[in-house]
Every structure is written in structure tokens, then in C-alpha cells.
Amino acid sequence: MSANREQVSQDDRDRQEKEQPRRRQARGERRIAQLLEAAATVFTTTGYTAASTNAIAREAGVSPGTLYQFFPNxxxxxxxxxxxxxxxxxxxxxxxxxxxxxxxxxxxxxxxxxxxxxxxxxxxxxxxxxxxxxxxxxxxxxxxxxxxxxxxxxxxxxxxxxxxxxxxxxxxxxxxxxxxxxxxxxxxxxxxxxxxxxxxxxxxxxxxxxxxxxxxxxxxxxxxxxxxxx
CATH class of the missing domain: 1.10.357.10 (Tetracycline Repressor, domain 2)
Known part of the structure; x- marks a missing residue:
């Protein structure tokens, strides 16, 4: 029984380790979509030249630091x-x-x-x-x-x-x-x-x-x- 429980526990850990990168990837994709949607609003409103990363981050409701995790400029x-x-x-x-x-x-x-x-x-x-x-x-x-x-x-x-x-x-x-x-x-x-x-x-x-x-x-x-x- 103990061996079976250990095997089940190991299987759970393996599954969690595989799921974590997928969850991180999904969160990252959602964040990118959020930033792009905000950028679309800012670019449409102000034009590309007048737009700034700070304005895009503000429209997305995130910090500039969060934006820079995904886009350099x-x-x-x-x-x-x-x-x-x-x-x-x-x-x-x-x-x-x-x-x-x-x-x-x-x-x-x-x-x-x-x-x-x-x-x-x-x-x-x-x-x-x-x-x-x-x-x-x-x-x-x-x-x-x-x-x-x-x-x-x-x-x-x-x-x-x-x-x-x-x-x-x-x-x-x-x-x-x-x-x-x-x-x-x-x-x-x-x-x-x-x-x-x-x-x-x-x-x-x-x-x-x-x-x-x-x-x-x-x-x-x-x-x-x-x-x-x-």
C-alpha cells in the first residue's frame, strides 16, 4: 500500500510539474493579449507617434514593469x-x-x-x-x-x-x-x-x-x- 501511495504521489507531482509551464504560458498569453488590446486603444486614440509604453500600461491596468516583461518598447x-x-x-x-x-x-x-x-x-x-x-x-x-x-x-x-x-x-x-x-x-x-x-x-x-x-x-x-x- 505504501509503495502504491508513493507512486500515486509521484505521478501527481509529475503531472503538476508538466502543468505549471502550461499554466504560466497561458497566463503569459492572456497578459500579452491584454497589453495588445490596450495598445490598440491607445494607438487609435493618440496615434502611434504620441503613444507611450506608460500610457499603454495604464490602459491595461498594469505597471510599466509588467509591460516590459513582454515588450521592450x-x-x-x-x-x-x-x-x-x-x-x-x-x-x-x-x-x-x-x-x-x-x-x-x-x-x-x-x-x-x-x-x-x-x-x-x-x-x-x-x-x-x-x-x-x-x-x-x-x-x-x-x-x-x-x-x-x-x-x-x-x-x-x-x-x-x-x-x-x-x-x-x-x-x-x-x-x-x-x-x-x-x-x-x-x-x-x-x-x-x-x-x-x-x-x-x-x-x-x-x-x-x-x-x-x-x-x-x-x-x-x-x-x-x-x-x-x-
Whole structure:
């Protein structure tokens, strides 16, 4: 019996020793998430340049010393936050900008894509603040440039469903225009709330649709295409 109890006791100790690092890791991950959430609030409110680690620690309800256990400076915080948001955005636009059936109404395709991107940016307003601020950290700028290039490629893929005969240079130019229009509209969307924000979202969709509609006018299924039933 004594040997059995000793074995059970040893097993308990072994299990506890294995669980302790996992618990510490889980606590650390929760603390990092807490700090990143606080940083998002501070960066959105004050901008990256004016933000400080003290302000982030204060927003998180922890001491600066606790913050420095996980991040050496605000640049490291911004980079980690930006990396996580860009990863989430990549997953989202893979679906939002997937090629569609050419018979899909242009309004439906544009509306669905805009809704997904607006939802992401409204949920994470810090993304716009970080990526379009004047003093974005160099590593983030490089990652954003790569994201921008991939995003343009995805937009070209979506547009090719509606502009199958467009030359590559024309398709690339149209994708640049669409992204530029979206960014300009997004700034207005984020500057408003409630019904006024919704109104700007609709204006943004209308601007994109009215820009693209003449270009897609001859595609099959378009109301103005030759041979299409009225």
C-alpha cells in the first residue's frame, strides 16, 4: 500500500510539474493579449507617434514593469499587433476577394467585398491608424507593402471575373483605382458612426460600382450587354 501511495504521489507531482509551464504560458498569453488590446486603444486614440509604453500600461491596468516583461518598447508592441492583424486580414480577404461566377451581379460582388473589409476595419480601427500613420515602424512598413501587393493581386483576380478580356496592365490599373477609392472612402467611414457611417458605406459602394459598371458593360449577363433580355 505504501509503495502504491508513493507512486500515486509521484505521478501527481509529475503531472503538476508538466502543468505549471502550461499554466504560466497561458497566463503569459492572456497578459500579452491584454497589453495588445490596450495598445490598440491607445494607438487609435493618440496615434502611434504620441503613444507611450506608460500610457499603454495604464490602459491595461498594469505597471510599466509588467509591460516590459513582454515588450521592450512600443515599436515591438506595434509590430506584434500589426502582425496579428495582418494575419487576420489575409485570412479574410482570401474569401472576400475570391473570383466569382461571371454572371454574379456587379453590385452583389462589390457590396459583399466592401462589407467584409469595412467590418474588419471597424472592428480593428487601429489597423488604419498604424498602417497609414506617418511614423510606422520600418518592419511594419515592409510587411504592409507586401500585403498591399498581394491585395492588389487578389483584387485583379476578382475583377477578371467581370473583365475577362482586359489587358493585364489595364486590370492592374483598375485594381489600383479600386483600392485607392476604397482607402479614401474608408477614412470617411471610420470618421463617422451609426447611421452616418452606414450612409458613407453605401456611398463607397456606389462610387466603386459606378466606376466599374461602364468597364464591365459588355460582359454576358450585364443589363446593358448586347443580346441581354430587358
Amino acid at each position: 512600443k515599436e515591438a508592441i506595434a509590430i506584434e499587433l500589426g502582425d496579428r492583424l495582418m494575419h487576420e486580414l489575409r485570412e479574410m480577404y482570401g474569401e472576400a476577394l475570391a473570383p466569382v461566377d461571371p454572371m454574379t451581379p456587379l453590385e452583389e460582388a462589390v457590396g459583399a467585398a466592401v462589407d467584409r473589409f469595412i467590418a474588419f476595419n471597424c472592428e480593428h480601427p487601429v489597423f488604419f491608424s498604424l498602417m497609414h500613420g506617418p511614423d510606422i515602424p520600418g518592419r511594419m512598413a515592409e510587411a504592409h507593402d507586401a500585403l498591399h501587393a498581394t491585395l492588389l493581386s487578389r483584387i485583379e483576380g476578382l475583377l477578371s471575373s467581370f473583365l475577362p478580356d482586359a489587358a493585364p496592365a489595364d486590370l492592374n490599373r483598375t485594381a489600383h483605382m479600386c483600392l485607392g477609392l476604397y482607402k479614401a472612402g474608408l477614412e470617411l467611414v471610420l470618421a463617422h458612426e451609426g447611421a452616418e457611417r452606414d450612409a458613407y458605406v453605401e456611398e463607397l459602394k456606389n462610387a466603386l460600382i459606378r466606376y466599374l459598371d461602364p468597364l464591365a458593360g459588355d460582359r454576358p449577363g450585364h443589363p446593358g450587354a448586347p443580346g441581354t433580355a430587358p
